[in-house]
Amino acid sequence: MSEEIVKIKGSKSGLKLDFAQGADFASIERDIRGKLESGSGFFTRGTVIQVSPSALRKGDRDRLKKLFSQHGVLFRTTDPLQELKAREKKQAEKQKAVEKKHEEEVQQMVVVNRTLRGGQEIRTDSSVLICGNVNPGAQIIAGGSIDVRGTCRGVVHAGANGNTQAFIVADKLMPMQIRIANLIARAPDDAAPEESDNAERAMIRDGQIVIESIKR
Amino acid sequence: MSEVIVITSGKGGVGKTTTTANLGAGLAIAGKRVALIDVDTGLRNLDLLLGLENRIMYDLIDVTEGRQPYKKALVKHKKFSSLYLLPTSQVKDKSAVRPEQLIKLCEEMRPEFDYILIDCPAGIEQGFATAIAAADCAIVVTMPEISAVRDADKIIGELGRADKNNIKLIVNRIRPQMVEKGDMLDMEDINDLLSIECIGQVPDDELVIKATNDGKPVITMEKSMAGQAYRNIVRRIFGEQVPFMTFPKEGFFGRLKKAFGL
Numbered sequence: 326m327s328e329e330i331v332k333i334k335g336s337k338s339g340l341k342l343d344f345a346q347g348a349d350f351a352s353i354e355r356d357i358r359g360k361l362e363s364g365s366g367f368f369t370r371g372t373v374i375q376v377s378p379s380a381l382r383k384g385d386r387d388r389l390k391k392l393f394s395q396h397g398v399l400f401r402t403t404d405p406l407q408e409l410k411a412r413e414k415k416q417a418e419k420q421k422a423v424e425k426k427h428e429e430e431v432q433q434m435v436v437v438n439r440t441l442r443g444g445q446e447i448r449t450d451s452s453v454l455i456c457g458n459v460n461p462g463a464q465i466i467a468g469g470s471i472d473v474r475g476t477c478r479g480v481v482h483a484g485a486n487g488n489t490q491a492f493i494v495a496d497k498l499m500p501m502q503i504r505i506a507n508l509i510a511r512a513p514d515d516a517a518p519e520e521s522d523n524a525e526r527a528m529i530r531d532g533q534i535v536i537e538s539i540k541r
Numbered sequence: 542m543s544e545v546i547v548i549t550s551g552k553g554g555v556g557k558t559t560t561t562a563n564l565g566a567g568l569a570i571a572g573k574r575v576a577l578i579d580v581d582t583g584l585r586n587l588d589l590l591l592g593l594e595n596r597i598m599y600d601l602i603d604v605t606e607g608r609q610p611y612k613k614a615l616v617k618h619k620k621f622s623s624l625y626l627l628p629t630s631q632v633k634d635k636s637a638v639r640p641e642q643l644i645k646l647c648e649e650m651r652p653e654f655d656y657i658l659i660d661c662p663a664g665i666e667q668g669f670a671t672a673i674a675a676a677d678c679a680i681v682v683t684m685p686e687i688s689a690v691r692d693a694d695k696i697i698g699e700l701g702r703a704d705k706n707n708i709k710l711i712v713n714r715i716r717p718q719m720v721e722k723g724d725m726l727d728m729e730d731i732n733d734l735l736s737i738e739c740i741g742q743v744p745d746d747e748l749v750i751k752a753t754n755d756g757k758p759v760i761t762m763e764k765s766m767a768g769q770a771y772r773n774i775v776r777r778i779f780g781e782q783v784p785f786m787t788f789p790k791e792g793f794f795g796r797l798k799k800a801f802g803l
């Protein structure tokens with residue numbers, strides 16, 4: 326059995342071409358043209374054809390590309406190493422985008438110039454500044470941090486998209502429930518919450534929500 | 542200039558209808574032309590409190606549906622000649638009157654009256670939206686207990702969403718002894734949470750119930766503490782600065798008992 330000049334192998338991302346050792350371009354081209362025109366069913370429209378860049382010279386690659394495109398087939402040169410790199414780069418960009426989003430969440434701020442009353446809710450990916458109180462029955466869900474310039478008695482969730490750096494500050498922090506990222510702390514069932522004269526901040530430390538008084 | 546005031550509460554049974562009847566009577570006694578509109582369809586009782594039940598010919602639905610002009614449906618009070626009631630229907634359900642219908646009606650009535658008070662149904666359903674639609678300002682009635690105050694808070698939020706930002710508070714049925722013992726919210730707690738201007742602190746008063754049975758508002762009873770509180774509210778509506786009443790706390794014996802730990 327004589328060796329085929331052009332071998333076709335299936336791969337994850339399409340079909341891959343291998344050329345017989347020492348085959349010249351003219352015969353390669355002839356072989357492919359024959360396959361395309363015979364309608365063997367290998368190259369249906371929209372198929373992606375890949376070939377290792379080392380297998381062909383630049384000028385020949387371009388000619389093949391043209392030939393394939395006449396038949397509606399996509400022709401690409403591939404380099405496994407490069408592909409890996411590209412994938413890694415994409416991943417890194419994605420990671421960066423997530424980090425950037427967290428940063429933006431913290432930087433962007435929704436400002437509310439009133440008291441949030443029972444039954445009212447604010448949902449945002451950014452941070453929230455409330456110039457007023459957050460009453461019982463009110464709820465804030467923020468991707469970033471939450472700052473209440475007043476008394477906070479409602480339910481507050483900072484870092485709702487998973488940002489564990491997010492925090493919650495209030496002049497008087499006595500909420501029903503505090504959530505940061507995926508952690509939850511709630512008011513004690515008995516006894517009135519102890520009142521602090523200072524503003525307080527809730528944040529995650531060592532995997533726990535902690536509350537400390539701050540000056541502002 | 543006429544003023545349309547809606548009396549609302551969130552939680553039911555806190556004294557909206559009692560407040561509407563008393564303020565209406567008080568404003569009329571002060572010589573103002575007053576119309577009370579009962580929007581609490583199906584649960585009519587403003588007419589009862591005013592002793593006008595037997596005089597009703599037509600109701601609010603007859604007017605909004607265009608079957609009668611509003612003047613024909615108005616019931617004039619027996620004693621206060623400038624006080625009128627537009628009663629609600631006792632049969633139709635609460636969605637029977639639409640907001641735009643009430644707005645139109647109030648616009649029509651404004652030239653004839655100094656004050657139009659609207660008695661709102663409890664809750665925040667369709668009836669609420671209708672009742673507040675025409676109002677220039679709102680009076681939120683609450684009681685010194687957690688659930689009533691929470692509901693008042695929600696109602697204030699809803700009023701804000703409807704762009705009604707002129708909101709006043711009346712705290713009804715205060716029992717000084719209970720407040721003193723810490724069993725009832727005090728005014729500081731309530732103001733702290735609701736943070737709107739309070740124009741009335743009405744004590745719990747048996748005479749309110751007696752007055753209801755007699756069909757004449759307690760504001761006419763000289764000796765009633767609640768009556769006095771309502772009279773003060775009327776003056777505050779006129780813009781007067783009236784200090785809040787101090788309620789007699791525990792009597793001498795009460796304090797004595799406490800001293801002996803009884």
Ligand SMILES: Nc1ncnc2c1ncn2[C@@H]1O[C@H](COP(=O)(O)OP(=O)(O)OP(=O)(O)O)[C@@H](O)[C@H]1O
Pocket residue numbers: 550552553554555556557558559560581662663713714715743744745746747749750753767
């Ligand atoms: N200051 C008061 N002292 C004693 N009883 C009172 C007082 N105010 C209201 N009440 C009583 O409380 C009950 C409820 O009052 P009212 O009907 O005015 O409430 P409402 O808010 O209009 O109720 P609804 O939501 O059912 O319309 C009545 O029986 C009334 O007599």
Ligand SMILES: [Mg+2]
Pocket residue numbers: 557558559581660
């Ligand atoms: Mg009522």
